[in-house]
Amino acid sequence: MAGKIIIDTERCKGCGLCVVVCPKAAITISNESNKNGYYPAQTDNEKCTGCTQCAIVCPDAAIVVLRDEKIVAVGTGHGKNSSLVKEKK
Amino acid sequence: MCGNEAMAEAAIIAGCDAYFGYPITPQNEVTGYMSWRMPEEGRVFVQSESELAAISMVFGAAATGKRAMTSSSSPGISLMQEGISYLAGAELPAVVVNVMRGGPGLGNIAPSQGDYFQATRGGGHGDYRTIVLAPASVQELADTMALAFDLADQYRTTVVVLADGVLGQMMEPVILEPKPRRELPTKDWALTGKKNRKQNIVRSLWLGDGVLEEHNYKLQEKYRRIEKNEVLCEQHLVDDADIVVVAYGIAARIVRSAVDMARSHGIKAGWIRPITLWPFPTEQIARAAEEFRIFLTVELSLGQMVDDVKLAVAGKAPVLFFGRPGGGIPTVDEVFEQIRQLSVHEKSPLGTG
Amino acid sequence: MMKTVFERTPSLKDCPTHYCPGCGHGIAHRLVVEVIDELGIAEETIGIAPVGCAVLAYDYLDVDMIEVAHGRAPAVATGMKRTNPDKIIYSYQGDGDLASIGAAEIVHAAHRGEHITVIFINNAIYGMTGGQMAPTTVLNQVTATCPAGRDAAEQGYPMQVSEMLAVLGGTIYIERTALSGPTNIRKAKKAITHAFELQIEDAPGLAMVEILSPCPTYWRMSPVKAMQWIENEMTKVFPLGRIKG
Numbered sequence: 001m002a003g004k005i006i007i008d009t010e011r012c013k014g015c016g017l018c019v020v021v022c023p024k025a026a027i028t029i030s031n032e033s034n035k036n037g038y039y040p041a042q043t044d045n046e047k048c049t050g051c052t053q054c055a056i057v058c059p060d061a062a063i064v065v066l067r068d069e070k071i072v073a074v075g076t077g078h079g080k081n082s083s084l085v086k087e088k089k
Numbered sequence: 090m091c092g093n094e095a096m097a098e099a100a101i102i103a104g105c106d107a108y109f110g111y112p113i114t115p116q117n118e119v120t121g122y123m124s125w126r127m128p129e130e131g132r133v134f135v136q137s138e139s140e141l142a143a144i145s146m147v148f149g150a151a152a153t154g155k156r157a158m159t160s161s162s163s164p165g166i167s168l169m170q171e172g173i174s175y176l177a178g179a180e181l182p183a184v185v186v187n188v189m190r191g192g193p194g195l196g197n198i199a200p201s202q203g204d205y206f207q208a209t210r211g212g213g214h215g216d217y218r219t220i221v222l223a224p225a226s227v228q229e230l231a232d233t234m235a236l237a238f239d240l241a242d243q244y245r246t247t248v249v250v251l252a253d254g255v256l257g258q259m260m261e262p263v264i265l266e267p268k269p270r271r272e273l274p275t276k277d278w279a280l281t282g283k284k285n286r287k288q289n290i291v292r293s294l295w296l297g298d299g300v301l302e303e304h305n306y307k308l309q310e311k312y313r314r315i316e317k318n319e320v321l322c323e324q325h326l327v328d329d330a331d332i333v334v335v336a337y338g339i340a341a342r343i344v345r346s347a348v349d350m351a352r353s354h355g356i357k358a359g360w361i362r363p364i365t366l367w368p369f370p371t372e373q374i375a376r377a378a379e380e381f382r383i384f385l386t387v388e389l390s391l392g393q394m395v396d397d398v399k400l401a402v403a404g405k406a407p408v409l410f411f412g413r414p415g416g417g418i419p420t421v422d423e424v425f426e427q428i429r430q431l432s433v434h435e436k437s438p439l440g441t442g
Numbered sequence: 443m444m445k446t447v448f449e450r451t452p453s454l455k456d457c458p459t460h461y462c463p464g465c466g467h468g469i470a471h472r473l474v475v476e477v478i479d480e481l482g483i484a485e486e487t488i489g490i491a492p493v494g495c496a497v498l499a500y501d502y503l504d505v506d507m508i509e510v511a512h513g514r515a516p517a518v519a520t521g522m523k524r525t526n527p528d529k530i531i532y533s534y535q536g537d538g539d540l541a542s543i544g545a546a547e548i549v550h551a552a553h554r555g556e557h558i559t560v561i562f563i564n565n566a567i568y569g570m571t572g573g574q575m576a577p578t579t580v581l582n583q584v585t586a587t588c589p590a591g592r593d594a595a596e597q598g599y600p601m602q603v604s605e606m607l608a609v610l611g612g613t614i615y616i617e618r619t620a621l622s623g624p625t626n627i628r629k630a631k632k633a634i635t636h637a638f639e640l641q642i643e644d645a646p647g648l649a650m651v652e653i654l655s656p657c658p659t660y661w662r663m664s665p666v667k668a669m670q671w672i673e674n675e676m677t678k679v680f681p682l683g684r685i686k687g
């Protein structure tokens with residue numbers, strides 16, 4: 001797999017946005033609820049390309065996305081990995 | 090110098106960093122003066138879109154640790170009550186000047202003292218108090234500003250300076266000079282950007298169970314300290330007086346002349362002039378009530394401070410009232426006549442008639 | 443070897459939020475602090491939290507923050523920025539805060555051209571108080587205070603705040619974006635970045651980004667359907683794009 005996501009299932013509120021934005025349909029909703037009573041997202045990482053669409057849409061920042069370092073240089077990450085990061089003068 | 094301008098200049102000398110205000114008679118001289126004087130000193134002046142906005146601008150500047158003030162008159166101060174409640178809850182220092190005019194509603198532009206309740210009872214929502222200072226001359230208006238900013242910073246509270254249309258407009262000689270500052274705590278709570286420290290939050294919302302209750306006790310403890318340490322009051326010829334007249338601000342000046350007139354007619358009158366309306370000089374008035382005498386409260390209203398005088402006297406002596414509302418100004422003769430009538434034994438509680 | 447390409451930005455506190463599943467605030471908050479961290483201004487920034495669902499924003503965003511009276515944020519921002527021109531001041535307000543009770547304050551801050559950044563979250567409803575009509579509620583939308591659906595004759599048309607403020611000389615950048623899907627979210631982030639950059643450069647005026655945001659709970663829709671409703675219905679009334687600047 002080119003990518004992998006780690007979902008914080010206790011933070012996830014089961015909103016389902018990540019499920020519909022994943023271009024590989026790799027995310028589904030679990031049948032087991034978390035401690036808050038939400039049914040969190042779960043993933044099949046075999047299909048993951050590390051595109052970050054799911055993390056971009058997640059309202060709870062519950063997803064961490066990893067990508068094969070040979071492919072990372074496309075520069076679409078966010079936060080400190082963002083291509084928007086400016087060099088501080 | 091006129092009272093309004095003296096007050097403005099004194100505020101600048103006292104280190105006011107920012108003035109935000111909206112035009113309203115009879116305090117437009119303050120806004121006008123500040124509009125050119127503040128930029129001259131490199132300080133901030135903004136004519137806000139309303140008094141509602143002005144107090145919010147004060148809230149913002151104060152939250153960053155600056156000395157901020159606004160001024161208005163009765164109807165505008167009504168609009169500021171929301172902001173003052175927030176200032177109290179968030180414990181921010183601020184100075185709010187109210188140059189009182191006739192009310193209620195749009196009222197008129199003549200002087201009045203009808204906002205005593207609003208100022209001393211905390212006109213906004215919630216259990217809070219604001220320090221209220223009541224100067225009675227142009228010099229005192231000026232001197233009050235340094236005290237107001239110091240008190241605000243020392244106690245993280247709003248200080249209301251209660252003037253009126255006469256004080257604001259009258260011309261008297263005044264000496265404007267810097268006053269030494271009290272020792273004041275550092276404003277480590279201020280919002281200055283979280284450099285080398287944790288995030289600071291300025292808030293007044295406390296939803297957690299019991300948290301707001303605790304916060305209110307903390308505020309109360311502060312208000313008790315202010316009551317203990319900051320009362321200001323003046324009195325004259327009270328020790329042998331049969332009739333003690335209690336008045337503040339412009340009314341106190343009328344009373345002073347009326348009491349002098351009474352003394353020259355052989356009537357034993359004296360006066361007590363509260364300078365802090367909150368904290369109220371309860372102890373001084375209670376002490377005066379130890380010996381039997383009559384208290385006459387004179388206000389430019391239908392009677393607001395008289396309630397506090399009654400509380401202080403605690404039933405030990407009669408407390409009577411004379412006043413004129415809606416812009417009416419009692420004359421020295423009118424007040425003297427009230428004192429004279431009280432001294433005449435047949436009509437008065439003093440006598441056996 | 444796997445490398446992290448997306449994770450929580452430092453100024454986004456690692457804690458659960460009280461927001462409903464699928465609420466747009468979660469995304470918008472994250473975008474704002476991502477931009478703040480990427481531009482390196484977290485230590486100079488002071489944020490203003492509104493009255494509304496986002497009143498507790500200071501529990502989620504690790505910058506100096508202030509909570510202010512409903513609608514007064516632009517006036518508070520004025521007080522803060524005028525006395526601290528070197529700090530970055532932003533307000534984050536909902537449609538009740540900005541377009542209803544705070545209408546005068548935003549108009550005048552924009553009119554005066556205060557050098558601040560305004561993030562306007564438009565979800566066409568009042569969430570915190572139970573789903574009442576907002577100035578931006580669209581025609582025929584059912585809410586707690588227009589149970590028969592918004593009727594122009596009774597309640598007026600939805601307010602197009604961005605277009606309204608663009609008329610004022612003091613506004614220098616106004617863009618309307620949406621949180622419906624990753625593409626629009628990326629565009630929203632670009633707009634937010636620009637709005638903050640303008641303040642860093644001390645550009646002479648007010649910059650505002652309007653963000654169409656979902657409220658699944660009070661729109662009575664699933665989060666996914668709410669995003670679709672933004673795409674299909676809201677953008678008809680509130681067209682996306684750069685309106686000024």
